[in-house]
Amino acid sequence: MFDLALTRRLGERTVELAFASDDRVTGLVGVSGAGKTSVLNMIAGILRPDSGHVAVAGRTLFDAARAIDLPPEQRRCGYVFQDNRLFPHMSVRGNLTYGSGARAGGGYRADLPEITALLGLEPLLDRGPRTLSGGEAKRVAIGRALLSQPDFLLLDEPLTSIDPARRESILDAIDRIRSEVGLPMLLVSHRADEVERVASRIVRMAG
Amino acid sequence: MLTDAEWQIVELSLRVSLVAVLVTLPIAFALAWVSARTRIRGKILLDALVHLPLVIPPVVTGWLLLILLGPGGAIGAWLDRVLGIQFVFRWTGAALASGVMALPLMVRAMRLSIEAVDRRLEQASRTLGAGRWRTFFRVTVPLCLPGIVAGSVLGFARSIGEFGATITFVSNVPGQTQTLPLAIYSALQVPGREGFATRLAIFSIILSLLALLVSEWLVRRGSREGGIV
Numbered sequence: 001m002f003d004l005a006l007t008r009r010l011g012e013r014t015v016e017l018a019f020a021s022d023d024r025v026t027g028l029v030g031v032s033g034a035g036k037t038s039v040l041n042m043i044a045g046i047l048r049p050d051s052g053h054v055a056v057a058g059r060t061l062f063d064a065a066r067a068i069d070l071p072p073e074q075r076r077c078g079y080v081f082q083d084n085r086l087f088p089h090m091s092v093r094g095n096l097t098y099g100s101g102a103r104a105g106g107g108y109r110a111d112l113p114e115i116t117a118l119l120g121l122e123p124l125l126d127r128g129p130r131t132l133s134g135g136e137a138k139r140v141a142i143g144r145a146l147l148s149q150p151d152f153l154l155l156d157e158p159l160t161s162i163d164p165a166r167r168e169s170i171l172d173a174i175d176r177i178r179s180e181v182g183l184p185m186l187l188v189s190h191r192a193d194e195v196e197r198v199a200s201r202i203v204r205m206a207g
Numbered sequence: 208m209l210t211d212a213e214w215q216i217v218e219l220s221l222r223v224s225l226v227a228v229l230v231t232l233p234i235a236f237a238l239a240w241v242s243a244r245t246r247i248r249g250k251i252l253l254d255a256l257v258h259l260p261l262v263i264p265p266v267v268t269g270w271l272l273l274i275l276l277g278p279g280g281a282i283g284a285w286l287d288r289v290l291g292i293q294f295v296f297r298w299t300g301a302a303l304a305s306g307v308m309a310l311p312l313m314v315r316a317m318r319l320s321i322e323a324v325d326r327r328l329e330q331a332s333r334t335l336g337a338g339r340w341r342t343f344f345r346v347t348v349p350l351c352l353p354g355i356v357a358g359s360v361l362g363f364a365r366s367i368g369e370f371g372a373t374i375t376f377v378s379n380v381p382g383q384t385q386t387l388p389l390a391i392y393s394a395l396q397v398p399g400r401e402g403f404a405t406r407l408a409i410f411s412i413i414l415s416l417l418a419l420l421v422s423e424w425l426v427r428r429g430s431r432e433g434g435i436v
Contacts, residue, residue: 044334076336078334079331083327085330085331098345099335099336148335
């Protein structure tokens with residue numbers, strides 16, 4: 001599913017990671033500052049690696065040696081950012097449907113009713129992102145990524161800044177995506193116990 | 208209220224200011240974009256040129272416009288010969304002078320709003336499958352819309368009050384270039400026309416005040432809406 005070898009110099013330090021995983025859900029664990037988010041940004045095409053390659057589900061997204069570097073919009077990557085990044089000028093519905101229809105070709109196809117049912121978003125559709133709680137905003141961000149016809153999902157610390165009572169609902173949502181949707185997922189966390197429940201393979205990143 | 212002659216002056220002022228702002232708008236946005244988002248050589252010089260009308264006397268700006276775009280000017284003579292376009296003594300010239308004077312204010316407001324757009328939202332848009340242009344029109348422009356509108360309103364208010372550059376560049380021709388400030392100035396040169404001048408002055412104060420209030424409201428609304436959610 002994921003085949004990565006990445007190197008990128010960021011100021012004084014170098015972010016380096018290489019692994020190949022055939023598991024549907026892979027957990028990427030490391031202490032804060034280890035460069036986990038930088039790795040996700042490199043997979044998504046937001047940050048350019050200095051060298052290496054990125055292939056997901058058999059499709060090469062980046063390869064320095066072969067001069068392949070797909071722009072973010074062509075990577076078919078459903079990225080759930082740690083800070084959600086919901087568009088403040090759009091309703092929840094506008095955010096959810098933003099990426100649907102933007103991409104031509106393959107990827108996981110779902111419609112709005114399907115995703116709102118999966119993540120329990122129905123009552124939120126006409127609200128503004130500013131009025132959502134942390135857990136609600138996270139579920140909207142996951143729904144938005146799922147509706148963008150992705151080939152795979154990247155989830156960056158999906159449980160951080162969510163109060164413990166709400167964590168269960170996010171973990172449930174991830175669980176349901178794993179069992180019902182079946183998209184390859186790379187789940188980043190600084191806590192191994194958080195990802196162990198859903199990930200069948202854990203990759204550790206040194207700080 | 209106002210007489211027909213006074214309304215004609217108000218109508219001309221509104222037309223000059225509206226055209227000035229509408230024509231300047233895309234130019235100001237492009238310059239603001241270059242200033243906020245690019246690292247081209249000579250950017251400081253470009254910024255200085257854009258801001259020049261803000262710091263030099265308006266009469267000097269008008270005189271420079273006359274040198275460049277007047278009948279004998281380098282660009283003006285060419286425009287007249289090739290395209291048949293003339294500015295001097297015409298309302299289009301008044302609009303041009305107003306546009307040049309409004310440009311720095313418009314660029315400043317728009318640059319601030321472009322700088323305030325969280326680029327992480329643009330990245331999110333790209334990962335959702337939107338290319339550069341779709342991201343620009345659906346994320347960037349809506350997010351800096353308050354700045355675009357506020358800049359335009361400020362530019363409009365500046366244009367309504369424009370005097371020095373206009374009178375120097377296109378003179379004071381009733382019905383063509385005699386906008387509100389020029390008409391007030393002319394009325395004050397003739398004894399017994401104080402009533403006329405007062406009515407126009409009150410009207411121009413109301414117009415500019417309204418424009419400023421709208422601009423302030425938009426900026427406040429914009430600052431409330433910015434940021435990551």
